[in-house]
Amino acid sequence: MILWLSRILIPLMICYIVGFGLLSGRPVFEDFLEGARNGMKTVGGILPVLTGLMTAVGVLRASGLLEAAGLWLAVPAERLRLPAELIPLILVRLVSNSAATGLLLDIFSRYGPDSPPGMCASVMMSCTETVFYCLSIYFGSVGIKKTRYALPGALLSTAAGIAASIWLTMR
Numbered sequence: 776m777i778l779w780l781s782r783i784l785i786p787l788m789i790c791y792i793v794g795f796g797l798l799s800g801r802p803v804f805e806d807f808l809e810g811a812r813n814g815m816k817t818v819g820g821i822l823p824v825l826t827g828l829m830t831a832v833g834v835l836r837a838s839g840l841l842e843a844a845g846l847w848l849a850v851p852a853e854r855l856r857l858p859a860e861l862i863p864l865i866l867v868r869l870v871s872n873s874a875a876t877g878l879l880l881d882i883f884s885r886y887g888p889d890s891p892p893g894m895c896a897s898v899m900m901s902c903t904e905t906v907f908y909c910l911s912i913y914f915g916s917v918g919i920k921k922t923r924y925a926l927p928g929a930l931l932s933t934a935a936g937i938a939a940s941i942w943l944t945m946r
Contacts, residue, residue: 817916820915820916821911821912821915821916824911824912824915825912828870828871828907828908828911829871829873829874831870832867832870832871832874833874835867836867836874836877841863841866841867841878842863844862844863844866845859845860845862845863846859848862849862855941856941856945857937857941858891858892858895858941858945860882860885860886860892861882861892861895861896861899863878864878864879864882864896864899864900865899865903865937868899868900868903868905868933869905869906869907869933870905870907870908871905871908872905872908875900875905876900879896879897879900882896883896891944891945894944895940895941895944895945898939898940898943898944899936899937899940899941902936902939902940903933903936903937903940904929904932904933904936906926906929906930906933909929910922910925910926910929
């Protein structure tokens with residue numbers, strides 16, 4: 776039932792939106808084109824930020840700096856009961872979801888998905904956010920330079936997600 780519902784949900788939403796627009800007397804195709812035009816402007820505005828973030832994460836991963844940071848932070852992480860093998864995942868997750876997914880797959884291949892580090896990494900991926908990526912995309916697309924309390928709040932919620940994932944899986 777759920778598979779069937781998931782297959783028909785998007786076509787139903789599209790039909791609903793188009794039908795509502797036609798019944799309302801709106802020029803549906805022109806509205807669609809205007810939305811696509813505005814979307815392309817937004818993509819053009821955030822493309823340099825996105826390219827820079829992806830390049831930086833690729834360089835950090837290829838250079839071995841993430842593994843070195845994991846070794847440097849292993850002792851303080853051990854005091855917090857944070858598995859040292861998850862430190863690179865935590866650092867990369869703040870910036871890039873796709874790179875963090877690659878590290879998650881590395882953890883799965885090394886320790887297994889049912890191992891304590893694998894389960895903790897899985898929960899961590901689902902209860903944390905790519906803070907710097909989201910802030911740069913959302914605030915950068917509208918030209919906001921001062922984020923006020925957004926960055927501390929996002930980092931605090933990410934820390935809470937990390938703590939919850941450790942507490943739930945590593946007891």
